[in-house]
Each structure stands twice: as C-alpha cells, then as structure tokens.
Amino acid sequence: MKIVPFKAVRPARDKVALVTTRSYDEYTPAELASQLDYNPFSFLHVLNPAYLNQQKLSEAVRFKAVHTRYTEFKDDEVLRQEATPVFYLYEIQSKSRVFTGIIAGTAIEDYKQNRxxxxxDTLPYRVEYFKDYLHQTGFNTEPVLVTYPQHKGLEEWIIARKQRRPLYLFSSLNRDKHTLWRIRDEQEIAWIQEQFSGMESLYIADGHHRSASSELLFDQYGQDGNASLGYFMSFLICESNLKIYEYNRVVSGLNGLSARQFVEALEVDFEVTNRHLELWKPEQKFEFGMYLEDEFYSLKLRDTAFKSVLEALDAQILYDKILHPLLGITDLRNDGRIDYIPGSRPITTIKETVDEGHCTVGFMLYPASIDEIKQLADNDLIMPPKSTYIEPKLRSGLVVYEL
Known part of the structure; x- marks a missing residue:
C-alpha cells in the first residue's frame, strides 16, 4: 500500500480556528449566514464565493469563482503552503471520544486494484460533478476517511508523537478540541510509509464519491504530467478508532394498511413487543425498534439464518422484510416516502418527527460492525443506501490538497 506526503496548504497559525469549518452541507441557513456575515476568514467564503452579492452562478462560473477566492486567501496569507511534502497527525477530541489519524496521499493505483x-455505491452524476469541481478549482479539502487494521507499531508511534509540541491546538464552536502535528522528518516519513507498505488492504469508511471522482479525474487528466492526480487526500485511521452509527428510517404512510394490520403483518417475521412509552432502541444485531402511533415497539427477527453477509445486514433485513414487501418502497434513494436520521441524534428525534405528522412510522436499527463492512467490501458487495453514519467528521479548510 502506497501513501505519500504532500505540500499541503493550511491556515496561518493565528487564524486556524477562524478558517476551518464543518462540511458546507451541515450548516443551517442561519448558521451559514452568521459565519459568512461576521467571519471574513471562514473557508466558507471560498466554498460559497457568491454569498456577498447573492448571485446564482452556473457551474463553470461558480467553480472558477471558488478557485479565485481560494487564490485570494493564499495571496492574503490566510492560507500558506508547506515548503516540503509532509504528513500530519491529527486528533479530534469530543466530550465522549478521541479520534486520531494520519493525513496523507493514497494511491489511485491501489484504489483501482481494489486494495x-x-x-x-456511487451516483455517476455526483462523481462527474465533483470531478469537474476538482479539475476547475484545483484543490480538495475533504479527506477520504480510510481505515487500516490494528497495528502495534503505529499505535505506539502515535502515542509517542503526541507528546511533542503540535502545530495547531484549537477548539471549534461545537467544543471539539483539534490538535495537528506536522511530520516532516524524512526518516519518520519513510518509516510511516514502510508500515503501510506491508498492509494488504485499506477500507473506505466515508468518502466513496470523493475517491471515485479522484479516479475519474486521474483517468481523464493523469497523463498530463501532474503527479498529484495519482493520489487523493485521506485521513488514515485505525479501524478500532471509528465510531459507527446506524442510519434510522422514518416512513410516510403504511401502504394502505391500518396500524393494527401493519403490526399483525410484522409478526410473521418478528417477535413484536409493545414497549409503550419506553424510549427503546435495539441492543443487539437482528433487533429493530419501531415508533408508531405514540408507542415504541421492539422487533426481534425470528429466523437469523442467512446465506451472505449482505442478506444478514440489518439495513438489508429491514428492506427485505418490511420496507419493500409491506410498505411498497422499492427505491431507497429516491422514494419520497422515506427519510433517514443518523443514529448520532437522540431517539427522541424520531418520536418528534412522527408526532409532528411529518412521517407515520419510525424504525431504529442496530449499527453495523467494522467486520460486516470489511466482509462486504472483501466480497465486492454494496450496502443499501444510508446504512452507516461514521465518525469522525473532518473539517474543511484545515488541510488542502492541491491538484
């Protein structure tokens, strides 16, 4: 497995807390307006360059404007480029967890060879869109989240490396603490590369569209002599350090069934227990929670014998046993009757969504394990859409990979 250091672009040290942002899509309109109105250093100004004049730009014009604004941030030294190629060790500390990983370039060739x-699955239009974005803006600031297996040597190195003075130490507005160490010693870089060279496989946890877009960009322009196109920026994290949440489902309507008829139909495949007002959620695999007409239910699958890891995946079981045959949902991506709520949000979110009449029934799942994810990947199998919500979620504008 090949990983490489790169000449990253990053915020000036005195501005890093002002520059970095959550992913653009995570902001509510009010939050976005507040950041853009009152923080001139926010990387959101790069990502949304038409904010000040409220223009609706064509795709090509917008991408060019993003590139121009990015260049202005560099010219004003809000962003600065490393003098030599580097790795970074990056730690995110929240109230409940600490995530630590290495920011590096990972090889398109390893991706192509399914290492x-x-x-x-990916949507072709999204892959094409982000490929054009990368090509015309000339940079990427959203690392692909990639996991590696337990590695004692890297674990010991990380513990020791954290004892040194960091490049950055700052807090974000959600009270997470962020620490970044720069790795520029050639011998240390070579040692890290050697550890990864012995690994047979890495696994994408989050960022499938970003990696697919990077591959497409390489296929179209990789012969132009730009070596950076042969790699995409990744956050390499030990698989045991991930936090994997489920994606819960809420559905509008019961496909013509009454609530009583629906519960009776569920009893064919599940042991159904009325939990009344108990805020119940699954405690193990093959269990499902349901909220319907002001009451919670537990659903325990009766037959747990399956032929493949995909059939045994809880998200697939919910589709095969309930969503498709009982509720008539065939397209999990595009059917307007179904919506998804990440398991990182409290179970009361589902209750409120149903109680307020936005949906009729909510389903809670048990999160998939890293072993299930790896088995699916090893067998070239694809999860149903919105099967996992994985943390850490990385900040934009902290480290930029130029193309």
Whole structure:
C-alpha cells in the first residue's frame, strides 16, 4: 500500500480556528449566514464565493469563482503552503471520544486494484460533478476517511508523537478540541510509509464519491504530467478508532394498511413487543425498534439464518422484510416516502418527527460492525443506501490538497 506526503496548504497559525469549518452541507441557513456575515476568514467564503452579492452562478462560473477566492486567501496569507511534502497527525477530541489519524496521499493505483476497498455505491452524476469541481478549482479539502487494521507499531508511534509540541491546538464552536502535528522528518516519513507498505488492504469508511471522482479525474487528466492526480487526500485511521452509527428510517404512510394490520403483518417475521412509552432502541444485531402511533415497539427477527453477509445486514433485513414487501418502497434513494436520521441524534428525534405528522412510522436499527463492512467490501458487495453514519467528521479548510 502506497501513501505519500504532500505540500499541503493550511491556515496561518493565528487564524486556524477562524478558517476551518464543518462540511458546507451541515450548516443551517442561519448558521451559514452568521459565519459568512461576521467571519471574513471562514473557508466558507471560498466554498460559497457568491454569498456577498447573492448571485446564482452556473457551474463553470461558480467553480472558477471558488478557485479565485481560494487564490485570494493564499495571496492574503490566510492560507500558506508547506515548503516540503509532509504528513500530519491529527486528533479530534469530543466530550465522549478521541479520534486520531494520519493525513496523507493514497494511491489511485491501489484504489483501482481494489486494495483500497469500497462498501457503498456511487451516483455517476455526483462523481462527474465533483470531478469537474476538482479539475476547475484545483484543490480538495475533504479527506477520504480510510481505515487500516490494528497495528502495534503505529499505535505506539502515535502515542509517542503526541507528546511533542503540535502545530495547531484549537477548539471549534461545537467544543471539539483539534490538535495537528506536522511530520516532516524524512526518516519518520519513510518509516510511516514502510508500515503501510506491508498492509494488504485499506477500507473506505466515508468518502466513496470523493475517491471515485479522484479516479475519474486521474483517468481523464493523469497523463498530463501532474503527479498529484495519482493520489487523493485521506485521513488514515485505525479501524478500532471509528465510531459507527446506524442510519434510522422514518416512513410516510403504511401502504394502505391500518396500524393494527401493519403490526399483525410484522409478526410473521418478528417477535413484536409493545414497549409503550419506553424510549427503546435495539441492543443487539437482528433487533429493530419501531415508533408508531405514540408507542415504541421492539422487533426481534425470528429466523437469523442467512446465506451472505449482505442478506444478514440489518439495513438489508429491514428492506427485505418490511420496507419493500409491506410498505411498497422499492427505491431507497429516491422514494419520497422515506427519510433517514443518523443514529448520532437522540431517539427522541424520531418520536418528534412522527408526532409532528411529518412521517407515520419510525424504525431504529442496530449499527453495523467494522467486520460486516470489511466482509462486504472483501466480497465486492454494496450496502443499501444510508446504512452507516461514521465518525469522525473532518473539517474543511484545515488541510488542502492541491491538484
């Protein structure tokens, strides 16, 4: 497995807390307006360059404007480029967890040869869109989240490396603490590369569209002599350090069934227990929670014998046993009756969504394990859409990979 250091672009040290942002899509309109109105250093100004004049730009014009704004941030030294290629060690500390990984370039060739493995499908239009974005803006600031197996040597190195003075130490507005160490010693870089060279496989946890877009960009322009196109920026994290949440489902309507008829139909495949007002959620695999007409239910699958890891995946079981045959949902991506709520949000979110009449029934799942994800990837199988919500979620504008 080949990983490489790169001449990253990053914020000036005194501005890093002001520059970095959550992913653009995570902001509510009010939050976005607040950041853009009152923080001139926010990387959101790069990502949304038309904010000040409220223009609706064509795709090509917008991408060019993003590139121009990015260049202005560099000219004003809000962003600065490393003098030599480097790795970074990056730690995110929240109230409940600490995530630590290495920011590096991972090889498109390893991705093509399926040594960097996938478990999610991609949408061609999104891959094409982000490929054009990368090509015209000339940079990427969203690392692909990639996992590696337990490695004692890297674990010991990380513990020791954290004892040194960091390049950055700052807190974000959600009270997470961020620490970044720069790795520029050639011998240390070579040692890290050697550890990864002995690994047979890496696994994409999050960022399937970003990696697929990087591959497409390489296929179209990789022969132009730009070596950076042969790699995409990744956050390499030990698989045991991930936090994998489920994606819960809420559905509008019961496909013509009454609530009583629906519960009776569920009893064919599940042991159904009325939990009344108990905020119940699954405690193990093959269990499902349901909220319907002001009451919670537990659903325990009766037959747990399956022929493949995909059939045994809880998200697939929910589709095969309930969503498709009982509720008539065939397209999990595009059917307007179904919506998804990440398991990182409290179970009361599902209750409120149903109680307020936005949906009729909510389903809670038990999260998939890293072993299930790896088995699916090893067998070239694809999870149903919105099967996992994986942390850490990385900040934009902290480290930029130029193309």
């Amino acid at each position: 960097i493995k996938k478990h999610e």
